[in-house]
Amino acid sequence: MxxxxxxxxxxxxxxxxxxxxxxxxxxxxxxxxxxxxxxxxxxxxxxxxxxxxxxxxxxxxxxxxxxxxxxxxxxxxxxxxxxxxxxxxxxxxxxxxxxxxxxxxxxxxxxxxxxxxxxxxxxxxxxxxxxxxxxxxxxxxxxxxxxxxxxxxxxxxxxxxxxxxxxxxxxxxxxxxxxxxxxxxxxxxxxxxxxxxxxPNEAERARAVMDRAWRLEEDDAWGNLLAQLMEIDEAEARFLAAQVYLAAGQAEDAARLMEEVSRGDFSKPEYLPGYLLARLGQLYDLTGQRERALRAYRGVLALSWAPAEAREIALAGVRAPFRPQPEAEIR
Known part of the structure; x- marks a missing residue:
């Protein structure tokens, strides 16, 4: 056994x-x-x-x-x-x-x-x-x-x-x-x-890179991490690359990449659709696209399951446009 x-x-x-x-x-x-x-x-x-x-x-x-x-x-x-x-x-x-x-x-x-x-x-x-x-x-x-x-x-x-x-x-x-x-x-x-x-094989190494991006920390070499993520041919890796852009204050680059992911298959892993649509809604709000933001938030709420954090983001986003707190990081 x-x-x-x-x-x-x-x-x-x-x-x-x-x-x-x-x-x-x-x-x-x-x-x-x-x-x-x-x-x-x-x-x-x-x-x-x-x-x-x-x-x-x-x-x-x-x-x-x-x-x-x-x-x-x-x-x-x-x-x-x-x-x-x-x-x-x-x-x-x-x-x-x-x-x-x-x-x-x-x-x-x-x-x-x-x-x-x-x-x-x-x-x-x-x-x-x-x-x-x-x-x-x-x-x-x-x-x-x-x-x-x-x-x-x-x-x-x-x-x-x-x-x-x-x-x-x-x-x-x-x-x-x-x-x-x-x-x-x-x-x-x-x-x-x-x-x-x-x-370790390539799938395991890719997972390790993505896990590091989920835990993005101030002392990470963000440029190197972004380059590694862009080499991984998975929707989750592109989503995480957009997260790195967002953390670096590059909301427009983040939105562009997140939109690109949303036009493909992002159904797996099962937690990804909720997180991606919730974050996309916030990015649309940050770039002044309120109607598109509302569609993204409602997309989260229409899913049969989404992580609790993603649902909370979507509910808050439907109520009012997203605006980051002063000096708060968007992750």
Whole structure:
């Protein structure tokens, strides 16, 4: 059995273990089925991963559909149990000295995120060094409130998943699991395989460049990044190149490039249509084209699904023309 950790939105921080890297790990084993340890069948059917910014699933779902690979979710009420962690913190904040306790939880969470954003090679995630470090940080959360709502019932959920895998006789299969559930599931499964060394290919390198553009920072070499993006023949890369132009204050160049993307196929990844139309609406507002801006904003709202941020931009744009806040960056 091969067990692979998914980093959700934190794949953006991993050039060698991004969403394409993880998909390549799955492809390497040629599975007929991929078991999802951290989703329930209901959650998978509702595509809750879209609103959780689970970047691996944006790559995995269309790949599996194209190749006839089954995605089978094994978590029983996984999303409801995980939501208990958020409810717990809300309840905690209402208690005497609750804010102080919330701050301790926030610090523990910050340390986990900081640990997971250290760039690593794929095979490092299966190493005892990585796993012991993650267990130590997860243990801090358990020490604060014990196993249960504070941890999203992680122990209970992964014990049940391990039992299901045993019933299914899943030897030789691939299991995808949230990285926070990963060490707990491994403890229940015993010796299993994990990510292996693979030479990066062009798709993986392109994904790393695009991920860097999504995280655009002041100290990036924007000119070099823009040149790299323009070499990638994907709508998402052109959209991100327009974002770089916009961040540099070149709204007209950004609008020109964004319009060019909008005239082609920009349906994939699934988050791109919402983001592109929302940003295009803002660019039209910035360049004095209000009617075109309204059409773009309404295009976002007409989509069957769009990221929450894109919908918020569109709703605000319909109400009033977009104007950047003083000294605020437009990203």
């Amino acid at each position: 091969i067990v692979l950790p998914s980093l959700g939105p934190l794949h953006l921080t991993q050039p060698r273990y991004n969403a394409v890297s993880l998909l390549r790990q799955i492809e390497h084993h040629r599975p007929g089925v991929v078991y999802l340890a951290s989703y329930s069948p209901e959650g998978l059917g509702a595509k809750v991963w879209r609103d959780q910014h689970d970047l691996a699933m944006f790559a995995l779902e269309p790949w599996a559909a194209l190749r006839g690979v089954l995605l089978v979710a094994l978590g029983d009420r996984a999303e409801a149990l995980q939501a208990e962690a958020e409810h717990f913190l809300e309840y905690l904040g209402s208690m005497p000295r609750g804010e102080e306790a919330k701050q301790r939880f926030a610090e523990a969470d910050r340390q986990i995120v900081e640990y997971l954003t250290v760039p690593r090679l794929p095979e490092e995630y299966a190493s005892e060094g990585f796993l012991s470090g993650l267990r130590e940080r997860l243990h801090v959360v358990r020490e604060l409130a014990g196993e249960g709502p504070a941890t999203g019932f992680r122990e209970e959920r992964m014990a049940a998943v391990a039992a299901r895998l045993a019933e299914l006789d899943a030897d030789g299969s691939v299991v995808l699991v949230d990285v926070l559930d990963y060490p707990v599931l491994l403890e229940h499964l015993g010796a299993v395989g994990g990510p292996v060394p693979l030479e």
